[in-house]
Amino acid sequence: MGSIVDAEQARKLSLFRPLGYQRNSCGYCKSDNGSASYYTSSVSVRPGHYEQLVNRGWRRSGTLYYKQNLQRSCCPHYTMRLEASTFKSRKDQRKAINRWNKFVLGPEYIRRAAYLCPKTREEKKHRKCNFDLLTAVHEAEYSTVKRPIDPKTKKCLEPAHRFEVNIEGDSISQAKFELFLKYQTKIHKEDVSKWQQKEFKRFLCSGMSRSPADSKSNEKKLGSWHQCYRLDGKLIAVAVLDLMPSGVSSVYIFYDPEYEQWEFGKLSALREIALTIEGSYQYYYMGYYIHSCQKMRYKGSFRPQYILDPESHTWDPLDGELTEKLDKRPYVSLSRDRRLAAQGASESAENNPTEADAEVNDEEVSLFDLHMPGVLTLDEVKALDLDHWFLLVHGSFVHMIDLVGWEKMPIDHPQSIKGIIAELAAALGPNLFKESAVVLFD
Numbered sequence: 001m002g003s004i005v006d007a008e009q010a011r012k013l014s015l016f017r018p019l020g021y022q023r024n025s026c027g028y029c030k031s032d033n034g035s036a037s038y039y040t041s042s043v044s045v046r047p048g049h050y051e052q053l054v055n056r057g058w059r060r061s062g063t064l065y066y067k068q069n070l071q072r073s074c075c076p077h078y079t080m081r082l083e084a085s086t087f088k089s090r091k092d093q094r095k096a097i098n099r100w101n102k103f104v105l106g107p108e109y110i111r112r113a114a115y116l117c118p119k120t121r122e123e124k125k126h127r128k129c130n131f132d133l134l135t136a137v138h139e140a141e142y143s144t145v146k147r148p149i150d151p152k153t154k155k156c157l158e159p160a161h162r163f164e165v166n167i168e169g170d171s172i173s174q175a176k177f178e179l180f181l182k183y184q185t186k187i188h189k190e191d192v193s194k195w196q197q198k199e200f201k202r203f204l205c206s207g208m209s210r211s212p213a214d215s216k217s218n219e220k221k222l223g224s225w226h227q228c229y230r231l232d233g234k235l236i237a238v239a240v241l242d243l244m245p246s247g248v249s250s251v252y253i254f255y256d257p258e259y260e261q262w263e264f265g266k267l268s269a270l271r272e273i274a275l276t277i278e279g280s281y282q283y284y285y286m287g288y289y290i291h292s293c294q295k296m297r298y299k300g301s302f303r304p305q306y307i308l309d310p311e312s313h314t315w316d317p318l319d320g321e322l323t324e325k326l327d328k329r330p331y332v333s334l335s336r337d338r339r340l341a342a343q344g345a346s347e348s349a350e351n352n353p354t355e356a357d358a359e360v361n362d363e364e365v366s367l368f369d370l371h372m373p374g375v376l377t378l379d380e381v382k383a384l385d386l387d388h389w390f391l392l393v394h395g396s397f398v399h400m401i402d403l404v405g406w407e408k409m410p411i412d413h414p415q416s417i418k419g420i421i422a423e424l425a426a427a428l429g430p431n432l433f434k435e436s437a438v439v440l441f442d
């Protein structure tokens with residue numbers, strides 16, 4: 001069989017290896033098997049395709065891509081995002097960034113600079129009444145700090161610290177690995193003996209394909225990147241970012257515990273919102289929002305924040321109706337509530353799996369029988385041209401229909417090849433289906 005896809009076409013496809021639906025322990029409430037997700041793995045996902053997945057409730061951890069079944073998980077993971085240009089900073093956020101800038105510049109620099117390059121009255125007045133995020137984020141960066149000659153010393157006026165932030169490829173380095181271990185030990189109280197370089201690499205340094213190749217190019221950056229913070233030449237924080245055509249997604253941040261008091265969680269989020277604006281990415285994704293998890297509530301303080309409806313894949317403000325409902329029950333889909341209300345059915349009765357449903361061992365039934373929210377129904381999948389979906393076998397592409405016995409395979413059987421393929425199509429959705437290929441047997 002010759003390949004049906006040329007090299008040019010192949011480069012545009014994302015590849016997915018279906019791993020199926022699985023229950024796992026929950027990292028938030030520590031239940032043994034509380035979280036249920038559909039999984040695939042991939043070493044080749046295009047950033048634009050990943051954006052489509054994120055907007056359907058997916059997320060990745062290294063090369064593992066997953067979509068949680070929010071209805072059947074103890075701590076549902078809601079996808080959240082904010083439109084960067086509408087962001088309204090809070091007082092504590094402004095304070096964090098001003099405090100850091102003051103520390104970097106130092107009192108001596110601030111005093112001399114006020115004398116040597118004084119701000120005009122207008123500038124002072126403007127600063128007092130307005131907080132300009134972009135100015136504040138870059139204010140203490142060495143490349144923007146003014147360094148006039150000080151007539152007293154005949155030398156350039158230098159800030160207390162040299163602070164630099166660069167966006168670099170997601171490659172691994174000894175400095176990054178050591179910083180990560182230090183962070184996991186001190187901040188997360190983790191026994192880090194399990195973290196070998198290999199695991200660290202898989203977790204944070206093996207992301208999506210990246211462009212452009214040169215990090216200094218002015219072309220829009222896409223794919224997996226590291227935003228590295230250095231103070232006096234020493235690496236002090238790394239923010240792992242997925243850059244998508246219309247979004248900046250925060251994957252992880254780790255920093256030197258010696259700088260814990262500076263609130264790098266806040267500082268990095270503000271910097272990433274600035275990056276979203278400056279790079280014309282539009283949306284900033286802070287990862288999943290788990291309403292029951294107290295530690296996550298801080299994400300809600302970056303406003304206005306929106307939550308992805310798990311069924312209609314539309315966005316609802318994280319306040320008012322949605323927050324009130326989340327206080328009462330773990331699974332909320334406002335689109336479902338509205339549909340049921342229109343039918344005159346009660347929300348609470350229909351919203352959560354019934355007791356009989358809960359008895360089902362969900363790892364043994366198909367996604368279709370589970371009615372997993374946000375995936376296509378069996379009828380919707382049957383309407384797709386599964387026969388001509390690309391399959392990568394031993395390095396060459398074929399169509400599904402080229403598989404021996406394909407036509408006779410049962411589509412609704414989760415263990416049959418066609419069943420596995422149909423579940424993957426249902427989870428990826430109709431658009432990505434056309435721009436991807438499945439990896440099986442290699």
Ligand SMILES: [Zn+2]
Pocket residue numbers: 026027028029030031034073074075
């Ligand atoms: Zn849980």
